[in-house]
Structure formats: C-alpha cells, structure tokens
Amino acid sequence: MSEQGSKAKIAIIGGTGYGGAELVRLLLAHPAVELRRVTSIDRVGEPLEAVHHNLHATGLRFEDITPSKAVEGMDVVFLALPHKVSATLAPALSDAEARIIDLSGDFRLRDADTYARFYGQEHPHPELLGQYVYGLPELHRDAIASARWVASPGCFATTIALGLLPLARAGLLRGAIHTVAATGSSGSGAYASEGTHHPLRVANLKIYKPLTHQHTPEIEQTLADACVQGGHAAASSLQFVPVSAPLVRGILANSFVQMPAEVDAARIEALFREFYADAAFVRVLGAGARQSEVVAIKGSMWADVSWTVGDVVDGQRQLVVTTALDNLVKGGAGQAVQSMNIMLGLPDRTGIDAPALWP
16 A cells, blocks of 8 residues: 555556456445545446446446556556457556556456457557566465556456366376356347347347457466466367356356365365465355355356365366356456455455345
8 A cells, every 4th residue: 555554545447347246246345445546438427326226325437538648647557448459458557556456357368369369350559469478376375465567367267277277286187178258248248239129138148259359368378377387288278159148247167177086075175275275255155065156246256156066977087166256346347456455465255245135
C-alpha cells in the first residue's frame, strides 16, 4: 500500500461488463482498498449503479479517460477489457508505477505463435509475452507477490488446472487428458449473441469450440509449469470440449486421466490433500459421496475438487477428476482480487471470503 496503514488506491479500466461489475462489487466491500476510478468507452458520465443494478450509491461514475491518465496515482489497476484489447494498451501502461492485473487472455500465453493460432490474430506486442506473471496463486504465489504485471487466468483454465495440478506436480500426467466442461452464460460477456440469448440457451445444451478453445494452451502451459516445479518433464496434452449450459454462473469440469496401475486411491488422496493443504480457496472433497457441484460454489471464491478412482484397464488406472467454481469469482474477478491481496501483502481471503449463495 502507498503509505503505512492507508488504503490502496484502485482503478478499473473497462467497467461495464460482467467482469468489471464483479470487480466493483468485491472492491467496494474490501476493507484494505479504495476504489477511486472506473473507466469505460460507453455509459460515460453515468453512475455505476445505472449499469450494474445490484449496486447502490457508489459515488462513482464511468469516466472516459486515457489508460495513462487512469493509472495516475493508483496503486493497483485492473484491466477488465475484452481479449485483444488489453494487448493494445501495453505501451501506455508499461511505465506506470501502479501494478497491473489483466483479466483478459492477452498476456497469459508465453508463445506468440500459440497466441496467434488460438486468438486468431498476431499479438501486437509479442515482446511482452512472458513478462506477465500468471496469476494462479496455487502455483505461482511467490512470483505474484513481487510482480509488476499479472495475467489473471481464464475461467476454464482455472477450473480444469486445479483438478490436475497435484497429478502434474507428481509427474503422473502422461499422454492425452480428455476434459468436458460445462459453463454458464455469463462467461460469454454482457452483450447478447445467438449463443447466449436466453430463449435459446435456457433449455439447451451444446458444445462449442471443440478442441480449439483458447484456454487449451493456457491449461497445457500451466500443467507443464507444475511438472517442472516437481522436477518432471511435461508429457501430456489436453483434448478439451466446452459445453454451453443453461445457467448463468458456474463451471463444472470432468477430466479423464489414465495413470500407472500402481497409483491407488490412497496415493491420489494424499497427493491432493498435500498439494492443497495451504490453499485459501480450494476445498478437497475427495472420493466420498459429496461431489463437486455448481450450486455449492455459486457467488463465492471456492473451488471444489472431487474424483472417482476407476479400475485398471489395459494396465492403466482410470481416474475422473471433477471440479467446480464460479466463473466470475474464483474463475474471474475474485481471483484477480486474490492476486491483488498477495501483491499488497494481505492475507488471501481479505475481502473475498464470503460463503457461497445457497441454493
């Protein structure tokens, strides 16, 4: 924080979307920070509550100012902008004293060719790829604490990676991992399209971007990092099929993994319990009767992890790991605030530890 005992000054660039709305909700109630500025290119001059109807008398209005002006005097600035937009702002923010947390996918990947393949265009500033710390606290806590720039993970990437990190660290991921994950409509953004229009989505299930979703290389990169941390060579790939589900919030992911036959239920339990022993927001449900489900984490920072251990088939132990989280909170704005807490030297749970909504 800027002065001992004072509240950190926070700005949000791009505040009219669902990610921005969630940031505003969390930061207004945060005891250690003061939200000073929210910018946008539309609804300029209107109070925040005119757009986000869950808010009341915030005293803030959407401002249309340049990014370089928006960061002036701030301690931390969140970029809540669409993919491909944050990347264009990099030069204007590179010399800012404020620490930057980007919620888009523009700086998560380290390879320019991979970015171009999965995001459909060349990165405008490839020299900055790899300069942003990947903001997954369960894997990169120390790097986040000292980072100037953080790329906050994607919602699918967080959900799926949290179910696989203990296995990756132990060097148990080999070959193809197959994942099917269903997500709520808020992940598609605040502006309606044919795929998110309520009458079409509310009674429907369908896949989209099968095997080509932009979070696929992000997950593979994260699992490779976990392998390296454990002293192992990365030796797995991800086959990922997303599902559009008739709900607003939440992701439920099922990852199918084959492991050596000698890896039994007791070892799997031990790996997960040990890996997440100090995790602020991961609940390890295990292989018991209670399985991960969206209703138990909605509106909260909690990520639930459970699994089913199968038989040995053709010399391989069969395992299904099931993870659930709220795509707007632990999979989005809440995780960005968790990174902010770490950067400011605060306990992870500060200001974001409210229980989930029920039901």
